[in-house]
Amino acid sequence: MALKLSLLLTLAGALSAVAAPAPTPAANDACQKIGEAFKKGTNAEDDYTIVEGKLARDCLFSMPFDVKRAVAFIEDLKKYYQWHSTLDYVKNPPLGAPMGPPGPFDLMGKLDEISARASNGGFHSQYEFDYEVAESTWSVNNLAIGASFCSTSLFFFDLQMPLVSISTDGVALPQIYTAADAALVGKANNSISPVIAINGRPAVEEIKKLATLSGFPDADAGYNSMFQRMGPRDVDASVPVSGMFSEPGVVWPGEAVQKIQFANGTVVEQPVMALVNTYDFPWKNGDGMFKEFCIPAAKPEPSATKSPVDTATPAPASSIYPNAEVRHSMNAMSGYYVKEKDLQDVAVLVIPVFDNSGNQSFYKEFTDLATKFITKAREDGKKKLIIDLSSNTNGAISHAYDLFKLFFPERPVYNAIRFRAHEASRLVMKVLAHMPPNEAKTKEMSMMLEGFVSPNQTYHPKAWEEVYGPEKQFNADMSALMAHDNVTQTSEKWAVRGYGRPLNPPVAPFAAEDIILLTDGACSSVCSIFVELMRTHGGVRSIVFGGRPQYGPMEVIGGTKTFLAHPQDQFDIISKTAKKLVKDASEKGKPILTPEETTRLDQVLPAENSPLQVSQIVVSLMSNYRQGRDHLPLDAISDKAxxxxxxxYENIVSPKSTWVDAARAMWGKGKCAGGSPAPNGPEVVESLEGLR
Structure with missing residues (x-):
């Protein structure tokens, strides 16, 4: 029997909640019935087991609640979340900052409220508690903070009715349809009715509400994430992404049956189903599930990340894309020519992900392929380029640097970050600064002094205090402005053109006005770093697709603009390394910390064994800053396309149609949606001179 969904709980899945569960009494036999269904599915050799959503919900609510563990868990979780770089910005945002609902939010204060509620008997099941903690995380509106809690990975809820939001011509306001009906709308069948209400509430407003829990900080990007779309999110892009409305993920959607009302008066009642996400299901009640998934086992020793072996099975080409001029073996990049007669001079570079496999051979293939395609395009008479970044939400930063230098070889790479300057980061930096040089070279830990350089890549700080600061921002302490990526040093392993290898080509292959960045607002993480370089240092324009059904400009980057998202295992490595350095130094009679500091180091870092099982904790360790705007993280700066x-409809099923529409809108006689053109172009930075 196949692994149940291959345990595909990712951070994005953990963020795809849609509604708070109601703490109502659970059926006593729900877990037993699921076990029986699982056994039948196993005997039938089904790939996975599907049960009624309400049955899964009742089983989850039958899990017991341990007050002592829950309170201790909150305190431990806060020791990870204290590092999140935008905590203070979200709590005290500047006037006019681009923030989605719920607006200003105090995460640490909310966690304290949850802890107090737990102590006062406010929770009756582990699942109810986990939801409250997860909801507090979603309210930060940042894809780079979150966790998978012990009760929220056992089922995936599924409405099995994907929706789409489509316009008749790309300029008229879109309407919501079921994905099945959309094909008929695409064939100009005017008898098809749009969806106008969900559970008795206006459909658009309901989708907007659900989108606030998508994790996207931008409302338009969150709205897009609710709908089905064919595209590059998967390795096989011919498989549709159903959208978060149809696949709400790990949290109970609130109602067992979703009532979908159409403009012609028809009402469809769609039951919520649940996919069982475990290898087995022998439990007859929530007690057994709690012991299995929530009581921690011995924590394995953290180990430094190793580069994976440079082997992988090549991915097939997607059937929804035209024949590529070049294609990465894992579909991390592909290049195309637009065939329409009026666009014969347009080439398209599709980058669904800035490959983060960690394989040097993949990186070399990525960078070499980009050079090959751009060189070929110029030789073939292509004068304009679209860079399609649709659904690109992650990757490795060296790819972004190298690609930027491909298009603007004369421009230096600019990188500026800050992190939260709190007691834990101060003590960790102080300790790691004492790591022996020969050992430091073999480590790849984010808070080591060796990893920092000035934003213009010329000055290396001599002491950890230069990096730590602190400097006041948002009524809190932040580090000094530094670059965390020494591009020359990075290029010893991941060669960036102009730093670790020759510039190729030595001159810009396209003028800035002849390059377009195309996004759907989902651009996050490394994608946001690439877009920032291309727009503010290269002067490249952009076009964005989708968003809420209203006129007006839309953010180019609707996702997280973090520089470095830090996972739990890396924090554990830092913690263990710091404590060992302190212990070894004390035993040698050369203490690094005072006795008081040593005690505090243990107190401010996470426990070696969590009170409750948890996985995939991640925070944004460092925020990006724009040159000349070092008082605001990029998250606080609006950047409209x-x-x-x-x-x-054609855009949804055929990505190449978006290239045609984008090219005509930006270079030809096509149109932008009313009111969408941004009043000015990108905020272009002219020089790095004068910066330290």
Whole structure:
């Protein structure tokens, strides 16, 4: 029997909640019935087991609640979340900052409220508690903070009715349809009715509400994430992504049956189902599940990340894309020519992910392929380029640097970050600064002094205090402005053109006005770093597709603009390394910390064994800053696209149609949606001179 969904709980899945569960009494036999269904599915050799959503919900609510463990868990979780770089910005945002609902939010204060509620008997099941903690995390509106809690990975809820939001021509306001009906709308069947209400509430407003829990800080990007779309999110892009409305993920959607009402008066009642996400299901009640999934086992020793072996099975080409001129073996990049007669001079570079496999051979293939395609395009007479970054949400930063230098070889790479300057980061930096040089070279830990350099890549701080600061921002302490990526040093392993290898080509292959960045607002993490370089240092324009059914400009980057998302295992490595350095130094009679500091180091770092099982804790360790705007993280800066269009049906099923629409809107006689052109182009930075 196949692994149940291959345990595909990712951070994105953990963020795809849609509604708070109601703490109502659970059926006593729910878990037993699921076990029986699982056994039948196993005997039938089914790939996975599907049960009624309400049955899964009742089983989850039958899990017991341990007050002592829960309170201790909150305190431990806060020791990870204290590092999140935008905590203070979200709590005290500047006036006019681009923030989605719920607006200003105090995460640490909310966690304290949950802890107090737990102590006062406010929770009756582990699942109810886990939801409250997860909801507090989602309220930060940042994809780079979250966790998978012990009760929220056992089932995936599924409405099995994907929706789409489509416009008749890309300029008219879109309407919501079921994915099945959308095909008929695409064939100009005017008898098809749009969806106008969900559970008795206006459909658009309900989707907007659900989108606030998507994790996207931008409302338009969150709205897009609710709908089905064919595209590059998966290795096989021919498989549709159903969208978060249809696949709400790990949290109970609130109602067992979703009532979908159409404009012609028809009402469809769609039951919520649940996919069982475990290897087995022998439990007859929530007690057994709690012991299995929530009581911690011995924690394995953290180990430094190792580069994976440079082997992988090549991915097949997607059937929804035209024949590529070049294609990465894992579909991390592909290049195309637009065939329409009026666009014969347009080439398209598709980058669904800045490959983060960690394989040097993959990186070399990525960078070499980009060079090959751009060189070929110029030789073939292509004068304009679209860089399609749709659904690109992660990757490795060296790819972004190298690609930027491909298009603007004369421009230096600029990188500036800050992290939260709190007691734990101060003590960790102080300790790691004493790591022996020969050992430091073999470590790849984010808070080591060797990893920092000035934003213009010329000055290396001599002491950890230069990096730590602190400097006041948002009524809190932040580090000094530094770059965390020494590009020359990085290029010893991941060669960036112009730093670790020659510039190729030595001159810009396209003028800035002849390059377009195309996004759907999902651009996050490394994608945001690439877009920031291309727009503010290269002067490249952009076009964005989709968003809420309203006119007006839309953010180019609707996702997280973090520089470095830090996972739990890396924090554990830092913690263990710091404590060992302190212990070894004390035994040698050369203490690094005072006795008081040594005690505090143990107190401010996470426990070696969590009171409750948890996985995939991640925070944004460092925030990006724009040159000349070092008082605001990029998350606090609005950056609207020069043009916006809504998705048509053809755009959803055929990505190449978005290239045609984008090219005509930006260079030809096509149109942008009303009111979408940004009043100015990108905020272009002219020089790095004068910066330290």
């Amino acid at each position: 020069e043009c916006r269009r809504f998705f048509t």
